[in-house]
Amino acid sequence: MNQPDILWTIISLILTLMIFSYVLGDNFLFRIATYIFVGVSSAYVAVLLLQSIIIPKLLMPFLSGNINTISFTIVPLLLSGMLIFKLFPKTNRLGTLPMAIIVGAGVGVMLTGSILGTLIPQTTATFNFTSSGWFTGFILLLGTVTTLLYFQFTTKKQIQNIEQKQDYMYYLKQVGGGFIAIALGSIFAGIILSAILALISRFTFIMQFFSSIVNG
Numbered sequence: 001m002n003q004p005d006i007l008w009t010i011i012s013l014i015l016t017l018m019i020f021s022y023v024l025g026d027n028f029l030f031r032i033a034t035y036i037f038v039g040v041s042s043a044y045v046a047v048l049l050l051q052s053i054i055i056p057k058l059l060m061p062f063l064s065g066n067i068n069t070i071s072f073t074i075v076p077l078l079l080s081g082m083l084i085f086k087l088f089p090k091t092n093r094l095g096t097l098p099m100a101i102i103v104g105a106g107v108g109v110m111l112t113g114s115i116l117g118t119l120i121p122q123t124t125a126t127f128n129f130t131s132s133g134w135f136t137g138f139i140l141l142l143g144t145v146t147t148l149l150y151f152q153f154t155t156k157k158q159i160q161n162i163e164q165k166q167d168y169m170y171y172l173k174q175v176g177g178g179f180i181a182i183a184l185g186s187i188f189a190g191i192i193l194s195a196i197l198a199l200i201s202r203f204t205f206i207m208q209f210f211s212s213i214v215n216g
Helices: 002-023 027-064 069-085 089-127 135-151 160-216
Strands: none
Touching: 002 027, 002 160, 027 069, 027 089, 089 135, 135 160
């Protein structure tokens, strides 16, 4: 291991121990490590945006000499510059237009992804519930229907037959709540498992570091 590798390994060890110090409670070592992580992450994102978007997409087209390319670049450059006005209360309104475009485009992309990636495949799989076997298809159909019913809210009317229907609806909603609980539990278990794997990785790193020092 050469000197630069040893230096960065020691820095990684110190930062890891500073993060682990949170076990003893909130302290300045943990906060320093957190600030370093946030600062480095922000700087990385800023450099990535400069190299991938701002310089090649907004600045380099003006050096190409192509009139069509320059004309198409002026509008996004102006909109990007108008975002600076959001930093000042007096000129806050001038930055509303580009912010609205960003939010609208983001929501459009999210909705398109949700519809094409989740809603339509889920609906198709529900209608074709026998394609993966009757039992699996029945569970899929039951989970989809009862989960949707779980989010149905109605007012209770003082009519006997309607109250009986609402009793059936109540039990179906409970089944849907069970499916939702299983889904959220699986997600939470995955997060916990990822955290445990990261913890094991850092403990392994610390043990390997001290083992390399002892063994030379």
